[in-house]
Amino acid sequence: MSRFPFTDQLFETNPFEFSVKNKNLFLKSFQENALTHYQNNEMIRGFWDLEGIHPTQITSEEDLKKAPFTMVHLFKENALKSVPDAELVLTLTSSGTGGTKSRQFLNEESLRNVKKLAFKIHEALGMTSSQKYNYLCFTYDPKIANDLGTAFTDELLTNFTGKLEVYYTIQWNELKKDFEFNKEGTIQALKRFEESKLPLRILGFPAFLHQLVEEYNLHMTLGPQSWLQTGGGWKGAQDQEIPKQIFRAHIEERLGIPQSHIRDLFGMVEHGIPYVDCELGELHIPNYARVFIRDPKTLAFLKDDEVGLIQFLCTYNSSYPAFNLLTTDYGSISTCSCPIGKKAGNKILKIKGRAGITKHKGCAIKALDMVRK
Ligand SMILES: [Zn+2]
Known part of the structure; x- marks a missing residue:
């Protein structure tokens, strides 16, 4: 049996079918992913303990907003991992012109998931x-x-x-x-x-x-x-x-x-x-992720069509602790009139610019x- 049964089930579902069952699978998958990072990554455990919250307490869409995020620059400056190096099978790197590079580390099951x-x-x-x-x-x-x-x-x-x-x-x-x-x-x-x-x-x-x-x-x-x-x-x-x-x-x-x-x-x-x-x-948001838009000054959660910093949540990677990432990119969430957009729960992401280019x-x-x- 897989170590992450809900995550496995999530990636069998249609990513644009936001049924109660599928949305619940995302929550369960987030819980099991956050828990493995909490157990295996001291920094992540520190963030959650500081907020006084435990991964098993994330049981609703509203709870996801309480999950501690990490800033994207932490991942550019440090090689953050939740598994020993021996378990990694692939490192993805963007080829910068010098200075910090963007990286992602994948173990076997994360690579299969991605x-x-x-x-x-x-x-x-x-x-x-x-x-x-x-x-x-x-x-x-x-x-x-x-x-x-x-x-x-x-x-x-x-x-x-x-x-x-x-x-x-x-x-x-x-x-x-x-x-x-x-x-x-x-x-x-x-x-x-x-x-x-x-x-x-x-x-x-x-x-x-x-x-x-x-x-x-x-x-x-x-x-x-x-x-x-x-x-x-x-x-x-x-x-x-x-x-x-x-x-x-x-x-x-x-x-x-x-x-x-x-x-x-x-x-x-x-x-x-x-x-x-x-x-x-239009860029559609799948049920394999959650996207929040935050006010850049107060970090308040913004409503649809309001522009702010983009925060991404995902669950597929058990080796790299970027499952709740606050980026320096600006965007908003909106709706689309295409056949997928007309189905319940579907939203799109509008990118409004990247900060700190x-x-x-x-x-x-x-x-x-x-x-x-
Ligand atoms: Zn569309």
């Missing part, structure tokens, strides 16, 4: 398929960059469908001993994929693709079965940033990918739950430096 929950979320959003696709990934070749969060995400995402050729645009240059963006190779791959008439999935940073479309004045017809899945935001390229809905229309016009197949993903290396666009381009340079910035070279 793969499972990502599949269930994409499946529920109609993004998985048994059909075979060519792939164009605007990221590092994961064979070389196996500890980078984005490369891991791409490898994970390419496994949600049948696979033909996978082309990675950021390649290792053995002479320079560094990664570089192979622009010419990328254009050739795109043309080859267009001519093949087979469906294509493009994965990558929106700024990368946008710059390529403009620079090479691309006008392509990739076809009604092709997809674009973006992530990583416009960090470091805010001057070029295009509002999401305009970007979607522009890509449809220039690459011939239907807007309903253009999906963005918001994720953090420290959090691990993907917030993925529905067909209308210069302090937390992420992989998107490193990658953009390469585009500009």
